[in-house]
Every structure is written in C-alpha cells, then in structure tokens.
Amino acid sequence: MTASPSSSVQEARKSIAERLREIRLDAGLTGRELALRCGWHPAKSSRIENVKTLPSDADLRAWCLACGVEDQAADLIAASRTASSMYMEWRRLQRTGLRRLQESYVPLYERTKLFRVYCSHVVPGLLQTPAYATVLLSAITDFRRIPNDVEDAVSARVARSHVIREGDHRFAVLLEEGVLRHRIGDAETMAGQLGHLLAIMSLPRVSLGIIPFTAERRMWVIEPFTIFDDAQAGVELLSADVKLTAPNDTHLYTRAFSELQRLAVYGARARPLIAAAINALG
Template structure:
C-alpha cells in the first residue's frame, strides 16, 4: 500500500537531511565546526541533520558553502521546496486571508488543458455562484480564524472561474449527489447554485456527472481532488492541501476517477437529480 502524502513529504525531508549530513562528513568537519562556520548553534545543525527542523534556503546555502560545495545548493534548495510543498497545512496557506490563495491558483488553472475533478462535499470552485462561494468561504474563515477578506476572495474566485468559458480547457467533473443536498447558505443561495449547475453542464467544455445515492458502487466516497493534465493532483483534507506529482499516485487518482465515472449519471439523468434537489428546497 502506498504511504500517505504526509509521510512521503517527511521521507523527502529526511532524504535532504541525510544529504546535508553526508556533505558535512565528506568535508571532514564536525557538527560544531559547521555551526561555527554558519554562525548558528550546534543544536540547530543537529535538528537539521535529523530532519527535526526544515532548513531554509539561506540555511542550505550557508551549509553548502561551509562544506566547500556551494555549487550543490541550488539543487538541494529545489528538492527542499518540493518536499515542503507536498503537504501544506491550510493554516499556513490561509494565514493572510483567503483572497491570495484564490489568486495563487490562477496560473495553474490557465495553463491546464484537461481537468479531472471529483467533489464529495461542495460544488467545485469554478462552478460556484458568488452567493454560494460567499457562504462557503465565510464558514471556512470563521472555522480557521483567518482574516476576513471573504468579499475579495469571492471576487478572486469568480475571476479564476473564467477558465470554464475562456481558452482551450476541458472539464471532466464528478460530484456526489450529496453535494446537491448539503445546505451551503440559504435556500435561495442553494436554488441559484443548483440552477447555475444546470447552466454550466450545457457548456461544450464541461462534462458533469452526478453519482446518485442509489448507485451500486465498489468505490467509496473519497476526499475532494483535482487532476491537472494527468500530471499532478491536488487533494483537499480538513487540515491540509496535498500535492501529488509521483506518476504512480497520479495514476491511482485517475483510476479512481475512472471507476467513479462508470457509476455517474449524465445528461438528462444528471439534470433530473439536480432539479429534484431544487424541488426539495423549502419554499421562500
């Protein structure tokens, strides 16, 4: 069984720590001497070598220079950044608010040609209405205690969503029927959101499948994930955003998407599930 993304991130950090220790040993200097050359404490060297403290870019450059191999710093920094980006807690991503996080994803969204998206809990971001996005982001900001920039974040999310109508992009999207029933915002907000789904599923760039409650299934509901051009996967958990680029892991998510695709309803059947959810909303 494949290890978890968080454990693989730790393994990557440990590999960097081992490489730094090997550099020191190859240079023939002690941890104390390295600390003196880098102008920091010996305990810091120990924490870095044992993967207890992740090194900064400056730490790696100082370490490499102290060991007489400054030319190796750039490759180590790149590897360190990759390890650091594999598993990033939401509190770190959202520490300055929600708007910047929405904007940071624009370049990737614009360059991606084929999206595979699976959502088990909320409507996919680029299909959200302003009202639905505001209700959702407000609850996220409140839960995580982030700065209140929801209005700006909603605007940024709507701007990012232009990719469904602009450029050469294709969207294969699957949502669980439960997403249609979860009440995010008022009944009016939900009615508008569900009506918007009926509109976007008619776009030539969009394939929207709804996985019915009653579908016989071998695949259980999974965490929400997005696959970008079959090359990388972003997975959303309660505590962290996970990025997968290892080919075998990307292939696993593509396989899961394919299995879920087989049991999803499309076309008139999908529209019927959406209209049924609208009909179940309480009258205004």
C-alpha cells in the same frame, strides 16, 4: 488505497535528509563534529537527519561548507524549497484574506486544457454561484479568523470561472451525491446552486458526473482534488493546500479519478439526482 498527499511531502523531505546524512558520512564526520563546525547544538544535526527539523537555506549552506561540498548547496536548497512549496498551510495562504488566493489560481486555470475535478463535500469553486460562494467563503473566513474580504473574493472566484465558457478548456467533474444534499446557506441559495449545476451540464465542454449514494463502491470517498492536465494535482486538506507534481503522485490521483468515474452517472441519469435534491429543499 490512495496515499495521503502529505506523505508525498514527507517523502520529499526525507530524501533531502538522507542526502545530508550521506554527505556527512562521506566527509567522515559524526553528527557532533558536524554540529561543532556549523556552530549549533549537536541535537540539531540529528533532528535534521531524522526529518524532525526542516533545515533553512543557511543550515544547508553551513552543512555543505562543513563537509567540503559547497557546490552541492544550491541543489539542496532548490530541492528543499520545492518540498516546502508542495505543502502550503491555509493560514499562510489566507493570512491577508481570500481575494488574493482566488486570483493566484488564474494563470494555472488559463493554461490548463483538461481539468479533472473530484469533490466530496462542496460544489467546486469553478461551478459555484455567487450566493453559494458567499456563504462558503464567509464560513471559511470566520473559521480561519482572517481579514474579511469576502465580497472581493467572491468576485475574483466568479471571474476566474470564465475558463468554463472561454478558451480551449475541457472539464471532467465528479461530485458525490452528498454534495447535492449538504446545505450551504439557506434553501434559496442551495436551489440556485443546484439549478446552476443543471445548466452547466448542457455545456459541451463540461462532463458532470454524480456518484450516487447507492453506487457499489470500488473506490471510497476521499479528499477533494483537481488534476491540471497531467502536470499537477492539487489536494485540499483542512490544514493545507497540497501541490503534487511528481509523476508518481499525479498518476496516483489520475487512477483514483478513473475509478471514481466508473461509479458516476451522467446526463439523463444524473439530472434526477439533482432534481431530487432541489425538491428535498421544500
């Protein structure tokens, strides 16, 4: 079973808390004595060590100063910032709308040579038509209650998809069959999106696999994720965008992708599934 992506974030934060506890113990201080030197409530030391309160940069500097290891503060701050950047809440990423978020991915997309994409609920952004993207981003805007810049966001999403036809990129995409049946927008929007998938399948650098409802599962349906080369895995949760760069984490999602690939059908076996979904639109 794949571990929850948020558990990797928690492990990173736990590692920092354990380092802080070791520093305190090496200094011969109790939590209360540390709190007195740092000028905060005694409970705060305990909450930091038990990963119930995330230390700020200032907290880390004060902790190291109190324990006489000021030289370790910079490393701890860097580790803490890395752990925080792994888990970015959508409300922070989307607070000004969706356009800037779409544009923020462009450098990553342009430097990635191999994309491995798994989607269990919707068509991935790289393969979306403008009409489908408009409906989906409008729904996200309404749900998140964020500024409406959907038109600009759709343009940015479509523009960043240039990597499919330009440059030296390869794409291995896996969709659960349910993605073909989950109606985003009206019948015309869905028919256009499904037709676009049929066209995309003919591109030489795109491998599009469909995991049928009837597949005898060796790997269950999991959260959507994208692996960028072997350097990073991006996992989409309802609450956050999780960026995983630790080798153990990226390897875990690479293994999951390999297992899901075994369930998928391609080419002449995949096209009828897409055609059937189009016909079901009436």
